[in-house]
Amino acid sequence: MKRQPLLHPGLNLGSTDEYSHDEAEPVIFGFWIFLMADLVLFAILFATYASMSVQGQAGGPSPTDVFDLPSAFIETMLLLSSSITFGMASLALKYKADRLHLVFWLVLTFCLGAGFIGMEVRDFWIMTQQGAVPQRSGFLSAFYLLVATHGIHVSAGLCWMIVMLVQLRVLGRTTEVKLRLMRLALFWHMLDIVWVCIFTFVYLFGVAL
Amino acid sequence: MTDEHVETYAQDFKSYCIGGLLALMLTALAFGLVIFEILPHFERLIALAILAVAQIVVHFRYFLHISWRSHRDDLQLVLFTSLILFLMVGGTIWILFNLHERMM
Numbered sequence: 001m002k003r004q005p006l007l008h009p010g011l012n013l014g015s016t017d018e019y020s021h022d023e024a025e026p027v028i029f030g031f032w033i034f035l036m037a038d039l040v041l042f043a044i045l046f047a048t049y050a051s052m053s054v055q056g057q058a059g060g061p062s063p064t065d066v067f068d069l070p071s072a073f074i075e076t077m078l079l080l081s082s083s084i085t086f087g088m089a090s091l092a093l094k095y096k097a098d099r100l101h102l103v104f105w106l107v108l109t110f111c112l113g114a115g116f117i118g119m120e121v122r123d124f125w126i127m128t129q130q131g132a133v134p135q136r137s138g139f140l141s142a143f144y145l146l147v148a149t150h151g152i153h154v155s156a157g158l159c160w161m162i163v164m165l166v167q168l169r170v171l172g173r174t175t176e177v178k179l180r181l182m183r184l185a186l187f188w189h190m191l192d193i194v195w196v197c198i199f200t201f202v203y204l205f206g207v208a209l
Numbered sequence: 210m211t212d213e214h215v216e217t218y219a220q221d222f223k224s225y226c227i228g229g230l231l232a233l234m235l236t237a238l239a240f241g242l243v244i245f246e247i248l249p250h251f252e253r254l255i256a257l258a259i260l261a262v263a264q265i266v267v268h269f270r271y272f273l274h275i276s277w278r279s280h281r282d283d284l285q286l287v288l289f290t291s292l293i294l295f296l297m298v299g300g301t302i303w304i305l306f307n308l309h310e311r312m313m
Contacts, residue, residue: 009283036290043294047301087225095218189272200261204243
């Protein structure tokens with residue numbers, strides 16, 4: 001079988017919905033450019049963190065003192081599995097005619113994402129109880145700024161998911177709703193990529209250094 | 210689903226499964242390196258960085274479906290953005306660490 005060229009990032013609808021597939025190209029390309037710009041924002045925060053984490057401790061706690069690796073591992077697993085379940089939601093959007101599959105995978109993704117945010121807030125709470133607050137040192141300011149910016153992105157993704165569940169209920173699987181879900185998928189997978197950098201260069205490097 | 214769709218479904222499903230498995234393995238390896246203190250210090254950091262880059266490539270390839278078959282310049286955009294990020298982050302770290310050394 002001849003494989004169709006991919007029109008845009010993410011799962012292409014292809015011949016399952018020709019009309020939406022043609023509509024998707026410019027819309028998703030625009031969103032892709034936004035995502036690239038968003039990566040630049042994260043890169044600046046990473047650069048700030050990299051300079052601050054070693055030289056900006058100001059006699060305060062070091063990364064080894066405050067980071068909880070098992071907790072970071074659980075968060076990583078939650079976010080990674082939510083990325084996989086969103087992949088299953090994308091497959092349901094493309095191939096399954098009924099709404100049930102899609103809603104099931106979206107709700108599961110939402111629960112995993114909410115679990116991630118819950119764990120992160122718990123981590124922050126424990127850290128502040130230990131006196132590791134943002135105003136303690138440059139390292140901690142940069143840490144909270146970087147990780148919380150990612151957390152706020154994930155929270156925004158969760159709100160977006162609720163909106164899409166409502167739209168699926170009210171509007172059904174129209175072209176607009178499909179395209180919005182496809183953009184949400186890109187956003188969600190991109191946040192997982194940013195988290196790969198966070199758990200490697202913040203948590204693991206912090207403990208290994 | 211028509212026959213053609215059954216076939217593409219299997220391909221797409223496989224893509225997410227391979228991506229998920231590879232990502233899980235790379236994550237487990239990275240945490241394992243640090244928790245069990247495998248490899249000498251410097252080599253461990255290099256290995257962690259390589260594992261992260263590998264996982265990012267896996268995510269782009271299997272979850273975001275970026276490949277040479279892309280119709281638009283999706284891949285070129287990603288590569289150009291990576292170049293900009295590398296210059297910004299690498300440059301900042303270089304300058305600030307250099308400055309730090311001179312100030313000590």
